[in-house]
């Protein structure tokens with residue numbers, strides 16, 4: 361015969377009528393006993409076959425009270441977890457244990473879910489117990505994890521010995537851009553002639569970009585098609601010439617300066633155009649400066665830049681801020697002026713624009729044109745880089761292709 365014991369459960373007072381019971385027909389209790397509800401025993405044989413008879417504990421209370429002694433179950437679970445954690449040989453095994461106990465479908469999670477079967481008044485106490493158990497297991501896992509990490513580090517320190525005598529890996533540091541090389545060359549030449557290098561803002565007042573340079577309101581250069589206006593008073597400078605006006609306004613004379621910098625025009629990108637490129641502006645203001653000084657200066661500049669045999673040619677031109685104005689060609693440094701593909705057969709290559717400063721410009725910048733005169737010139741930096749390094753497409757300068765840039 362089976363040993364039957366009647367117990368009152370401290371945890372559960374729910375309605376267990378019929379077979380709609382939340383607990384399994386057979387539940388483990390401490391000391392290896394199992395519990396079952398009376399209602400299930402309408403056919404005890406079926407059930408009892410599954411468990412040893414003497415281990416069956418039967419509850420007969422009318423309202424069907426059955427519950428596990430959660431405390432014992434939790435203790436048992438914690439013990440098992442501890443064993444598993446201690447036995448884990450690797451972080452992977454440890455993780456398996458974590459999943460088995462703390463995972464979504466883990467034992468502790470299942471137990472937490474079965475809280476709803478516990479009488480409401482007992483839930484806080486049992487819930488707290490579950491949480492404490494979880495914290496205990498988590499703490500054990502964390503200790504074990506740290507242990508693994510420590511071991512791993514020790515092992516790494518033992519195996520990964522660095523040979524400091526090995527030569528280091530070379531890092532690519534890059535080098536100067538053709539534009540920078542050309543600019544430094546131009547700066548070197550002019551600094552050698554006693555010029556200073558001046559900078560000005562890239563975002564400029566229309567007043568400096570146009571008006572003070574004698575470019576009237578209706579001049580086509582002011583067209584919004586050509587210039588990036590920010591509002592009707594401010595724009596991205598379309599030339600480095602505004603630096604002339606800014607320097608003259610300071611009133612410190614004489615002036616010998618170059619102003620290299622980025623300028624902006626509303627151009628489509630092609631082999632010879634870009635919406636953003638670089639100019640180098642030059643300005644000299646002093647007493648008794650003439651066009652002869654301008655010629656001498658630029659001839660010397662061309663010889664320094666392209667070689668001592670270089671000849672220059674001044675062709676009359678028009679710029680609003682200089683009078684007279686000229687465009688300057690240099691003799692082709694490839695063919696020496698005989699004519700080749702590089703100079704398109706003419707023997708000459710155009711490099712810059714220049715002229716003596718217009719009296720209106722001097723006046724507008726606060727300088728007396730009766731006392732002072734001067735000359736100015738502007739050269740495209742890209743033009744020099746393209747010529748000097750025989751690059752046939754300006755776009756190459758902006759594409760940052762390391763294979764291209766490496767050549768200079």
Ligand SMILES: [Zn+2]
Nearest residue numbers: 692695700703
């Ligand atoms: Zn040529």
